[in-house]
Structures are given as C-alpha cells and as structure tokens.
Amino acid sequence: MPFVLPREPGLPPVTWTAYAFTTLGVLPLVWRRRRPVLVLVVILLVGGVYRVAVDGPGQPLPYAGLMAFYTVALQCPGRVRAWVGAGSVGTVAASVGLSTGTARELSFTLFCAGASYALGRLQYTRQAYTAAVEDRAAQLERANRIEAEQAAARERARIAREMHDVLSHAVSIMIVQAEAGPVAVRRAPERAEAAFEAISETGREAMAQLRTMLGVLRETDGPEPREPQPGVAALPTLLERVRRGGxxxxxxxxxxxxxxxxxxxxxxxxxxxxxxxxxxxxxxxxxxxxxxxxxxxxxxxxxxxxxxxxxxxxxxxxxxxxxxxxxxxxxxxxxxxxxxxxxxxxxxxxxxxxxxxxxxxxxxxxxxxxxxxxxxxx
Incomplete structure (x- = not known):
C-alpha cells in the first residue's frame, strides 16, 4: 500500500529503485518449486539489501521469504531442511539485530518462520497420504480388473465345456444312429424308424440345452424362464438314448x-x-x-x-x-x-x-x- 497511497508528509518519496527491489523480492517465487533453496537465498539477499541500502517503505513481514521457506519444508529432504533452518535462524537474528534488536521482534519473527515450516511439513504429509490412497485405489482397481478377467475366463471355459459335452454327445448319438439307419432299413425296418426317432429326439434335446446356455449369455430386458440343468435323475433317459445307438x-x-x-x-x-x-x-x-x-x-x-x-x-x-x-x-x-x-x-x-x-x-x-x-x- 505505501506504493499506491501517498506517503505521510516529511517522508521521502518512493523511488524506482525501491520498486525494483520490491519486485525482485517477489519475482523469484515463480521458480520456487524448481529451486526452493536458491529462491529462498535470493529473496533473503534482496530483502537484506533493500533494508540496508534503499530508503523506502518495506513490508512489516517478509511474506515472500515465508513462502519460500514453506516450499523448502515441503519439497526438500531432511538434511537440506536442517542446513536451511540453521541458516535462516542466523539470518533472522542478524536482521532483528539491524532493526530493533528486541527479544519481542526476534521471538515473533522466529514464530512466523516456524509456523511456515510446520505448514510445509503438514502439506507434505497430506500429499503423501493422498498419493498413498490414490496408489491403493489404483492397485485395487487393477486387482478388480484382473479378478474380473479371470472370472470371465473361467466362465468362458465353463461354457465351452458345457457346449462341448452337449454337442459332442448329441452329434455322436446322431452319427451312430444315422450310420445304423441304412442297415436297419434293409434288415429291420422297425429299428430304422426307432433310429430316426432317436436322432430327432437327440437333436431337439441338444437344441433345448444350447438354447438354455445361450440364453444366459444373451442380454435381455427381463428374466427368461430357465430349465434346470440335468442331473442324476436324468441318467436313465440318457442311458436309454445310448442303448438305441447299439x-x-x-x-x-x-x-x-x-x-x-x-x-x-x-x-x-x-x-x-x-x-x-x-x-x-x-x-x-x-x-x-x-x-x-x-x-x-x-x-x-x-x-x-x-x-x-x-x-x-x-x-x-x-x-x-x-x-x-x-x-x-x-x-x-x-x-x-x-x-x-x-x-x-x-x-x-x-x-x-x-x-x-x-x-x-x-x-x-x-x-x-x-x-x-x-x-x-x-
């Protein structure tokens, strides 16, 4: 605000040099995520030169320095943070000594720097937790996708096995009956008629079972009636059909x-x-x-x-x-x-x-x- 509103009477006017140093004290924040330590050092140097060499209005708090310190706490490893922290404490002490030299200003400045560091570490913890949750979600999604693919493969194998059993059995009986048909026509016409009936019955049953299995695969708007799968109770009918084959x-x-x-x-x-x-x-x-x-x-x-x-x-x-x-x-x-x-x-x-x-x-x-x-x- 001192650069916008008129200064009090008796104070020197703001110069372009003061504008330049104030801008240089903020502009490095653009690169704070790439070079956090370098940006902090530049901001502290510019601020020190401004307080010593430039007679102009200054910020009551080093906001740019606090943001740079926050970024160091967020992104840098422990050893770098320790060195930067020790250097920052020395810089703060020297700055307070050149200003008022009071314990009140020193404790207040250190408190602001400590709060900035604590916020940086809290943000680091939050980002690490979020990344862990996202990674866990991605792992669960991959696991669910793999499980779904395995379940689909098992279901395809089951359907293929069912269709193989139905078709192989039905076609085998029909082939045997068809091969026996011409012989039966010449020798025992009544057996030929039974053979043709067995072929027809076997074909109809195979079609019914295939229709049931394909109905499970077909997407429909409503439920369709399903016949139960054959079991031990249906074995006599199966054996009778085989007997007709010879x-x-x-x-x-x-x-x-x-x-x-x-x-x-x-x-x-x-x-x-x-x-x-x-x-x-x-x-x-x-x-x-x-x-x-x-x-x-x-x-x-x-x-x-x-x-x-x-x-x-x-x-x-x-x-x-x-x-x-x-x-x-x-x-x-x-x-x-x-x-x-x-x-x-x-x-x-x-x-x-x-x-x-x-x-x-x-x-x-x-x-x-x-x-x-x-x-x-x-």
Missing part, C-alpha cells in the same frame, strides 16, 4: 442315495455323458457299465466298456483326466472330453482317472466327487 448299457446305483448339491448333481450327469460319448465315438463297445456309489461325503462314478480301449479308441480325447488332481494313465491325445471330466471332478474337491481296464479289454473312466464338507472340529 451297445448294451447297465446302470447301477448303490450306497444309499441322498440329496446331492445342484452343482455336483449336474457334474455327475456331464461326466457320465462325456464318458458315454467317448464310448460311442471311439470304443465300438458291445457292453457299457455305469456305476454310481454314494459313500461317506463323496460320490464315485465309474464308466467301463468292453471296446477297443485307449490304444484303438478314446485316444481322440486323451487318456489321463488332466487337471483332476489325481493320477491316471492311458494314451495321450488332443481332445478335451477327458480333460473336462478331470476339471469337473477337481472343481468339486475330487479326482478323476481314466485308462485301460485292469480286469479285461476295454476302457475305464472313474471320478470321485466330494458331496459334503466336513464340519469344523469334527
């Missing part, structure tokens, strides 16, 4: 059947379906046996045939049930059916094995699924 199928369930969790119920159906699909595609078996045994907290599924075994058939889908968490043997291959059996068993805490039968010619698929978890402390 091989004799024997079904046995033992051990006192109890209510199964829905996921396990569907997994058992899909395991049996895939095993039977492999029999129809590769084994050329005359007899197939499907056994379910309900044990203590687990369910064992065994499918055996008297066909060519892994050496001549089944090799299209591999031998060991990969990813099942258990051992296995058999011919390695490039398909996904037996791998899917192992994955289904492992998903329910169990194991799967596949390979040649030990008691005769043919192939065997065996899977054990956990149906109940033991209680804690039991």
């Amino acid at each position: 091989p004799e199928v024997v079904y046995e369930e033992s051990g006192g059947a109890a209510g199964l969790p829905a996921a396990v119920d569907t997994a058992v159906y899909r395991i049996v379906q895939e095993a039977l699909t492999n029999v129809l595609k590769h084994a050329r078996a005359r007899r197939v046996s499907v056994r379910l045994h309900h044990g203590d907290g687990e369910l064992a599924v065994t499918v055996t045939d008297d066909g060519r075994g892994p050496g001549g058939g089944h090799g299209d889908d591999g031998g060991a049930a990969g990813g099942a968490g258990g051992g296995g043997s058999g011919a390695a291959g490039g398909g996904h059916g037996l791998i899917g059996i192992g994955e289904r068993a492992a998903a329910h805490g169990g194991t799967a094995w596949c390979g040649p039968r030990r008691d005769g010619p043919g192939f065997e698929v065996r899977a054990v699924l956990v149906t109940s978890r033991p209680e804690v402390g039991s």
Whole structure:
C-alpha cells in the first residue's frame, strides 16, 4: 500500500529503485518449486539489501521469504531442511539485530518462520497420504480388473465345456444312429424308424440345452424362464438314448442315495455323458457299465466298456483326466472330453482317472466327487 497511497508528509518519496527491489523480492517465487533453496537465498539477499541500502517503505513481514521457506519444508529432504533452518535462524537474528534488536521482534519473527515450516511439513504429509490412497485405489482397481478377467475366463471355459459335452454327445448319438439307419432299413425296418426317432429326439434335446446356455449369455430386458440343468435323475433317459445307438448299457446305483448339491448333481450327469460319448465315438463297445456309489461325503462314478480301449479308441480325447488332481494313465491325445471330466471332478474337491481296464479289454473312466464338507472340529 505505501506504493499506491501517498506517503505521510516529511517522508521521502518512493523511488524506482525501491520498486525494483520490491519486485525482485517477489519475482523469484515463480521458480520456487524448481529451486526452493536458491529462491529462498535470493529473496533473503534482496530483502537484506533493500533494508540496508534503499530508503523506502518495506513490508512489516517478509511474506515472500515465508513462502519460500514453506516450499523448502515441503519439497526438500531432511538434511537440506536442517542446513536451511540453521541458516535462516542466523539470518533472522542478524536482521532483528539491524532493526530493533528486541527479544519481542526476534521471538515473533522466529514464530512466523516456524509456523511456515510446520505448514510445509503438514502439506507434505497430506500429499503423501493422498498419493498413498490414490496408489491403493489404483492397485485395487487393477486387482478388480484382473479378478474380473479371470472370472470371465473361467466362465468362458465353463461354457465351452458345457457346449462341448452337449454337442459332442448329441452329434455322436446322431452319427451312430444315422450310420445304423441304412442297415436297419434293409434288415429291420422297425429299428430304422426307432433310429430316426432317436436322432430327432437327440437333436431337439441338444437344441433345448444350447438354447438354455445361450440364453444366459444373451442380454435381455427381463428374466427368461430357465430349465434346470440335468442331473442324476436324468441318467436313465440318457442311458436309454445310448442303448438305441447299439451297445448294451447297465446302470447301477448303490450306497444309499441322498440329496446331492445342484452343482455336483449336474457334474455327475456331464461326466457320465462325456464318458458315454467317448464310448460311442471311439470304443465300438458291445457292453457299457455305469456305476454310481454314494459313500461317506463323496460320490464315485465309474464308466467301463468292453471296446477297443485307449490304444484303438478314446485316444481322440486323451487318456489321463488332466487337471483332476489325481493320477491316471492311458494314451495321450488332443481332445478335451477327458480333460473336462478331470476339471469337473477337481472343481468339486475330487479326482478323476481314466485308462485301460485292469480286469479285461476295454476302457475305464472313474471320478470321485466330494458331496459334503466336513464340519469344523469334527
């Protein structure tokens, strides 16, 4: 304000030199974030020269110096802050000595410098906390994105496995029935009619199951009716459809059947379906046996045939049930059916094995699924 309002009578007028030094005392603040220590030194030197050599109005408080000191406290490391603090105390003492030399002015000036330093450190703490929170949020966002991508990959794998089971089984039965149709037309027309009915029924069921799975993927405005996934109760219908394809199928369930969790119920159906699909595609078996045994907290599924075994058939889908968490043997291959059996068993805490039968010619698929978890402390 002394540069704007007229000065009191008797005081010398403000000179351009005073204007220049006042400007030089503030202008370095433009670079305070790049060179905080240098800016503080320049401002203190300009202020000292102004008080000693220039007879002009001055600020009652060194505002520019306080801002520069605040920036040093905010941005500089501890050793630099210590050296700058010690130098600032000496500068303040010398300035007060050249001015009034009173303890009151010294304590007041030191208090202002200390407050400026404290505000700088508080701002540093706040910025560090904000940066930590933002970094944590970014990490959580990355983790959530990775988890979502992994969940999508698992869901794609599950859908691919379901579609493989449905299509592979249905197409296998339709091919077997279609190949047997011309022979039946010549030898037993009544069997040909049954074969064509089996083809039609299998196709309709496959379309219904595919429509259900695709309906889950399709975005709709409202809920659509959903049919439940097939389970153990649907096995007799599945086996009857396979019987129409030629091989004799024997079904046995033992051990006192109890209510199964829905996921396990569907997994058992899909395991049996895939095993039977492999029999129809590769084994050329005359007899197939499907056994379910309900044990203590687990369910064992065994499918055996008297066909060519892994050496001549089944090799299209591999031998060991990969990813099942258990051992296995058999011919390695490039398909996904037996791998899917192992994955289904492992998903329910169990194991799967596949390979040649030990008691005769043919192939065997065996899977054990956990149906109940033991209680804690039991």
